[in-house]
Amino acid sequence: MDSHTDAPLALVTGASTGIGRALARQFVDHGFDVVVVAEEDRIHDVARELESSGRRVVPVLADLRTPGGVNSTWAAVDAVGARLEAVALNAGVGVSGRFDQIPLQDDLGLIDLNVRSTVHLAKLATRVMVPAGRGRVLITSSIAAVAPGPFQATYAASKAFVHSFAEGLRRDLRDTGVTVTSMMPGPTDTEFFARADMEDTRLGQMKDKDDPETVAKEGFEAMMAGRSSVVPGSFKNRLQAEIGTHLPDALATPLLARLTKPRD
Template structure:
C-alpha cells in the first residue's frame, strides 16, 4: 500500500531548530526520516514527533563520517519512497581564538557543516532532479554575512552554505526542484553551550524561539523563496544592518559579541 503522506528528511533533528523543523513537518502532514549522532536524544525526539501524527523513522548517524553519511542516504533510499523535502540542518560550532582552539574541533565543523551538507545535497538533489520535484532547506545563518571573529571556521562554513544554496538555486531555476536558505540569528538551542560560548555576550543574550525560526523557514520553503532571515524582528533588523555597515564596524561589533569572557561567566 502506498503511504498517504509525503516523506521529509531532517538532519540534526534531535534538538533545537532541527527538532522543530521535523515536528512542524509532521504537523503539516509529512512522514519523517530523522537523524542525529546522539542515539538516545534522537529516539526521544522521534517519540515526541510521532505525537503530531505520521510515521517517524530515526536513524542515528555521525554525518561527519563519510561512510555514515552515505549509510544514512542509503537507508532513506531503502524506503523506496520519493523524498519530497530535505532539511539539511545538522551543524556545529566552536568559539575561541583560531590559534587556541583545537584543530580537530575546527575540522569537525568543516566535516559536518560543509562536507556532509554537500554530500547529502548531491545525493538527494540528484534524485529530486530525476523526478523533477522536491524542496531542499539549507540551514545557513546571519553569521554568513559577517566576519567570524572567535568563530572563524564556523562563520566561514555558513558563508559557504549561503553561497552554495544560492548557486544551486540558479542551476535549478526553471525545474521542479527548489532550494531555500534558512538564515537564523542566535536561537534558543544548546548550540552556544556545545560551542563553549556560555561566557560570551552572544551566548548570554536573549535568543530567538526555535519554534518561530522553524515555522518561518518552512513557510519560506513551501513558498519557493530563495532565502529567509528567520526569528525576531531584532534578528531581521540585524541582517539589514550587516548589509549597510562598513566592514570595520561589523568586525568591531562581532568581536565584542563573540570574544571569550565578554559576558559574565555562568555558575
C-alpha cells in the first residue's frame, strides 16, 4: 500500500457503520488518508474496503466512552505523521424509554460518548489545527437537537449540547482558518434504531428514512465549504428542524412523544 505521506489526513469516529462509514468513504474519494475509529471489530473490515481506493486507512478499535479510548485514538492520529486537515466527530449512541426505567449506566455511557468524547477530541484537534492556520471540523448533531426528546431525553439533550458546542466553537475560532460545521441529520437508514431499542417506535418504523450515503455527502460538502450547519437528507428534515426551532416546547414535546414512545 502506498503511504501517500503528502495527502491530507482526516479522522472519522463511529466509522464502522452508517453515516460514519459513509463519511470515511467521502474522505478517501476526495483524496484524504483516514484514521477510522469504532468500538467493534468491523472497523477492520471497513479499513480493508476503503484501502481499495489506494488511500492510507488506519483502523482504530477504541471505546470512546473512556478517556483511554480517546487517547489511544489520538495516538494513532499522531503516529500517522501527516497534517490533520479534517475531523468528523460522528460517534454517538441513543437510548430509548422512560427516563426512570433506563439503566443509569446507559444514560451516562451515552453522555460519555456523545458529549465527552466530542469535546475531548475537538480540544485535541483544534490545538493542532489552529497553529497550522487551517482545518475542518464536522460534528454530527441531529434534528433532535432543536426540541425536547421525550422517551429519548438524554439523547436529544446530548445532541442539543454538541450543536450548541459546534456553534460556539465556530465563533471562538473565527479568523483562525479553522471552521466548524454542525451536521443535523433526520431519521437515517442505519443501525441506530436497533441499537437504541427504538424499532418499536413510530420513528423507528418509518419507511422513508434517508440514505446514509446522501447524508454523508451533503455533510462532507458543507464541511468543506466551511458552512456553520447543514440539515442533510430530505426536505422533510429541513421542515422539521425549522418547525422544531420555532415551535414552543410545550407544543413540540407532545407531538414528538407520539413518534418516540415505545409501543405497548
